[in-house]
Amino acid sequence: MMLVTQILLANSLGVIDRGTVAAATAPLLLAVALLTLGLPESLTHFVAQAGAGRLTRQFLISLIALGVSGTIGMLAIVVVARPLSAGDNHLAGLIVIASAALVPALLTAALRGVAYGAHQWWLVMIERTLSAVLQLSAVGALFINGWLTPTTATVAIATTTFAGAVVYLLAPRWWTAIRGTTTSSQPTPSLHRVVSYAWQLWVGSSAGVVLSRLDQVMMTPLAGVDQLGVYVVAVNVSNVALLFNSAVSQVMFAVESGAPSTARIGRAARISTLATALVAVTLAAASPWMIPLLFGREFAPAAPIVAVLLLSIMLGIPGSVAGAALSARGRPGLRSLALTIAMVLYIVAMFLLVPPYGALGAAFAMLAGTTAPYLCIYWLHRHCGVPLAEFYQFRASDLDVFRRRSD
Numbered sequence: 001m002m003l004v005t006q007i008l009l010a011n012s013l014g015v016i017d018r019g020t021v022a023a024a025t026a027p028l029l030l031a032v033a034l035l036t037l038g039l040p041e042s043l044t045h046f047v048a049q050a051g052a053g054r055l056t057r058q059f060l061i062s063l064i065a066l067g068v069s070g071t072i073g074m075l076a077i078v079v080v081a082r083p084l085s086a087g088d089n090h091l092a093g094l095i096v097i098a099s100a101a102l103v104p105a106l107l108t109a110a111l112r113g114v115a116y117g118a119h120q121w122w123l124v125m126i127e128r129t130l131s132a133v134l135q136l137s138a139v140g141a142l143f144i145n146g147w148l149t150p151t152t153a154t155v156a157i158a159t160t161t162f163a164g165a166v167v168y169l170l171a172p173r174w175w176t177a178i179r180g181t182t183t184s185s186q187p188t189p190s191l192h193r194v195v196s197y198a199w200q201l202w203v204g205s206s207a208g209v210v211l212s213r214l215d216q217v218m219m220t221p222l223a224g225v226d227q228l229g230v231y232v233v234a235v236n237v238s239n240v241a242l243l244f245n246s247a248v249s250q251v252m253f254a255v256e257s258g259a260p261s262t263a264r265i266g267r268a269a270r271i272s273t274l275a276t277a278l279v280a281v282t283l284a285a286a287s288p289w290m291i292p293l294l295f296g297r298e299f300a301p302a303a304p305i306v307a308v309l310l311l312s313i314m315l316g317i318p319g320s321v322a323g324a325a326l327s328a329r330g331r332p333g334l335r336s337l338a339l340t341i342a343m344v345l346y347i348v349a350m351f352l353l354v355p356p357y358g359a360l361g362a363a364f365a366m367l368a369g370t371t372a373p374y375l376c377i378y379w380l381h382r383h384c385g386v387p388l389a390e391f392y393q394f395r396a397s398d399l400d401v402f403r404r405r406s407d
Contacts, residue, residue, distance in 0.1 A: 001132040005139050006236045010295040012148045019229030023220045024094035024154045027084060030213040031073040032105045032161060037065060038202030038332075040113030041253070045197060045328065047117025047177055048257035059178050062110055070103035077102070086221050094154045104162035111168040116254045118177030127164035135160040201332035207339035215350060215362045222351075223358040231359035233295050234305035237287065241280040241310055245317050248272045249324040256328030265380075266390025267397075269321040274394070276317050280310040301359070308363035312370045318391045322376035329384050338375040345369050 010018050039062040046058075077099040085091035108127075115123045138156040142148040168174045216235070219228040252268050287303040295302070323335040346369030353361030380386045 001129075001136045003236060003240060005132075005136045006233065007294050008136075008139050008143045008148070009153055010233055010299060012143050013150065013153065014296070015226050015229035015298050017150050017229075018232065019220070019225030019227070020091055020094070020150045021153045021157070022216055022228050022232040023085065023091055023225055024150065025098050025157050026213065026216040027077045027080070027095055028098040028101060028105075028158055028161070030217050031070075031077060031099070031102050032109070033213060034206055034210075035066075035069040035073045035102070035106060036109050036202065036205065037069055038198035038200070038205055039066060040109040041201050041205065041327070042195075042198035043110060043113040044117040044254055045257045047114055048119070048254045056178060059110070059114065063107055066106040066110055067103055070106045074099045074102045084217060084220065086224075090150075091220075091225075094150060097151075098154050098158040101158040101161050104165070108162040108165040111165055111174070114178050115168060115174055116250060117257070118173070119254060120171075120173055120177065121251070123167060123171055123174060127167040129164075130167060131160050131162075131164040134163045197332060200336060201327055203333075203336035203340065205336075205339075207336065207343035210343045210347070214347070215354075215366065218350065219354065219359070219362065222354045223361075227358040230299060230302050231305060231362055233291065233299045234302040234309060234359065234363065237283060237291065237302070238280075238306050238309035238313060241276050241283055242313050244275045244279070245272045245313075245320060249320050252321060253324040253328050256325050260325075260329055260384075262384075262386050262390065265321065265325045265386065269318050269391045270394050272321055273314070273317045277314055280314050284310050305359050305363045308360070308367055312363070312367040315367075316370040319370075319374045319376050322380045322386075322391065325384070325386070326376055326380050329380075331379070331383060334379045334383070335376055338379070341375070342369045342371070345371065 009021060013021065043059065043062060078096050081092040081095040081099075082089075085095060112124060112127065115127075135156060138160065139148065139153065142152050142156065216228065216232060219225075219231055248268050248271075252265060256265060284307045287306045288300075291302050291306070292300045319338070323338065326332070326335045346365055349365035349368040350362060353365050355361075357364070377388065377391055381388050
């Protein structure tokens with residue numbers, strides 16, 4: 001549904017206006033991921049631990065912290081809107097409009113974190129699906145009636161970042177998860193422990209956000225909205241290959257927090273790599289004809305960019321799963337260090353490559369940033385005893401998982 005939404009936007013708006021919408025919403029999406037302070041993940045970790053007890057107080061304080069963080073972030077976006085718009089007053093106004101969704105989007109992330117920790121996968125699926133359906137419906141209605149403009153598209157994208165929150169608030173099982181149990185086998189984690197874990201995790205999460213979002217924020221001042229229009233299409237197409245691994249990493253983090261398993265984390269990494277490689281190769285082969293057909297001929301230059309982005313995604317899969325396992329096993333600081341190193345490599349490459357090479361330079365900068373997370377695999381081996389072969393020694397039994405699911 002999200003891909004169909006992107007196709008409608010590209011066909012209706014063209015390269016320049018599509019780039020304008022991407023530039024308008026990029027600061028919001030960056031801030032939503034950057035300003036969580038690690039609290040949603042911390043809630044996931046402690047809710048997932050069996051018998052964690054009541055977390056109502058910690059949850060409420062997390063909501064307050066996220067509200068303050070989001071308010072500060074919104075004010076910061078207002079301040080930097082004009083520089084990020086390269087002097088375009090209309091674009092600066094759209095950036096400010098989109099920023100109004102920041103606080104509710106951060107609060108929604110906290111609700112989702114509790115659902116992950118409670119293994120309420122159905123709730124997460126319904127929430128994310130509802131958001132995607134609402135976004136597609138809004139963009140589709142605007143497209144059919146001829147009202148799809150950079151302004152209306154920006155509003156539609158911004159408001160649907162938090163629209164699915166109602167799913168959690170109306171679900172009794174979600175409320176049961178946050179209240180915990182009165183017969184817990186462990187004491188309720190202290191607020192200090194929750195915040196400490198969140199802080200260590202947030203450093204790495206922030207670096208990961210920079211890796212995935214900074215390119216779209218900085219593309220306009222570095223290369224112009226036309227290059228951003230092409231790049232955002234390439235990102236949306238290549239991210240199809242990332243969907244499976246994103247789900248695996250999130251689930252593994254929640255499950256490993258409660259019951260670590262060396263065999264399970266290794267199998268998850270290998271199967272995720274195989275599934276992602278299959279999708280990536282298919283997308284790379286189809287992109288030269290698929291992109292002009294679906295998005296329009298003016299977006300054809302996105303095809304080689306898609307190939308480079310897909311390569312970076314494939315190379316980063318084992319490290320991302322290992323990073324989730326490190327955080328789940330109480331070593332979020334090591335994951336953060338690896339992602340920080342990757343962020344530094346990425347930022348240096350981006351500022352060197354984007355001005356002369358535009359969108360393609362941004363893709364190669366992303367490729368440079370995929371190397372450091374392999375440190376997570378080494379540290380998981382050193383500190384948690386997970387053999388390196390678990391990530392690279394593919395087995396026939398890995399394929400049996402797909403066959404059993406298809407049966």
